[in-house]
Amino acid sequence: MRHNRRLRWAAIPIAAMLVVVLAGCTQAQLNGFLPGFVEGEQPVTNHTERVSGLWVTSWIVLLIVGVIVWGLIVWAVIVYRRRTGQTGLPAQLRYNMPIEIFYTIVPLILVLGFFAFTARDQNAIEKPYAHPDLTIQVYAKQWAWDFNYVDDNVYDPGIQVQPDDASATPGSVQEGSIPTLYLPENKKITIQLDSRDVIHSFWVPAMLYKKDVIPGKTNYMYFETTGRTGTFVGKCAELCGEYHSAMLFNVKIVPQDVYDAHIQSLRDQGFEGQLGSEYDRNQNLPGTGAPKGNE
Secondary structure, eight states: OHHHHHHHHHHHHHHHHHHHHHHTOOHHHHTTTOTTOOTTOOOSBTTHHHHHHHHHHHHHHHHHHHHHHHHHHHHHHHHTOOOTTOOSOOOOOSOOHHHHHHHHHHHHHHHHHHHHHHHHHHHHHTOOOSSOSEEEEEEEETTEEEEEETTTTEEEOOOOOOBOTTOSSTTOBOGGGSOEEEEESSOEEEEEEEESSSOEEEEEGGGTEEEEEBTTBOEEEEEEBOSOOEEEEEEEOSOOSTTGGGOEEEEEEEOHHHHHHHHHHHHHTTOBSOOOGGGOSOTTSTTSOOOOTTO
C-alpha cells in the first residue's frame, strides 16, 4: 500500500510537468521542426500537415520502441551481471518461445502499421484532380526551370541563377535572376514535371514534398494552395551536374489579382504560347517521335 501511494505521488508531478511542456510547444515543435510551419499561419498546401503528421507520429512510435529496447538492455546488464565469487558460464537456454513470438509479432505489426499509414497518405497525396483550377507544366533543364501556364497559354523561360558579385556575402545570387513560379491562393493545382536533359528533382521544402523529374517520363504533383501567401524557396534535389547548387527557383503564392497581373506581364513580354519538347537536349528518347536505328 505504501509503495502504491508513493508511485501515485510521483506520477502526479510527472503528469503535470508533461502537460505544461506539451502545452508550451510551438507550432514548429508540434510539427517536428519541419520547414514551412509558422506560428499563426496556415500550412502551405493541403498536404503539408498530412506529411508532418506521418513523420512526427512515426518518430514518436520509434522513440517508444527505442526506450523500451534501451531499458531492457540496461535491465539485463544490471540484473544479470557477474557477481563477486561467481565463476563459469551462467545457465544456457536454447530458446524462450514466448519471447521469440513477441519479438517476431511486434516488429511485424510495426512494419504493417507504417506501411498502412504511408499507403493511406500516399494515396491521398497522389490522387489526381478531375478538374484542377490550374495546370502548370514545369520543364527542368541544366540548370534552370521553364514554366508553362497551360490554362493561360503563356510561359516563363527561366535562366540559370547568376552570382551577385557586388555582394559581400560569399555565394550570394541575384534575386532577380531566380526563376519564379506564381500560384494563386486557395486553388487546386496540377503540376506536370518534364526534363529536357538529365534527372532533376522538383522540391519546395515548405511543402514537405518533392518529385523526381525524369527524361522521357512525365510525373505529376497535385495539391491545393491555402490562404497563406508568400515566397517559398525551391531547388533541385537531385545531383544533376556542375551547377546543380545554382538550380534554384521560387514559388510565390499570391492573391488572384496579383497572379492575373503576372500572367498579363508575361503576355506583354511576348511570352504567349507554350515551350515544348523541341528544346529538349535528348531528342531520341522513347515517346519523342524521333527516328530510331536506320529509320
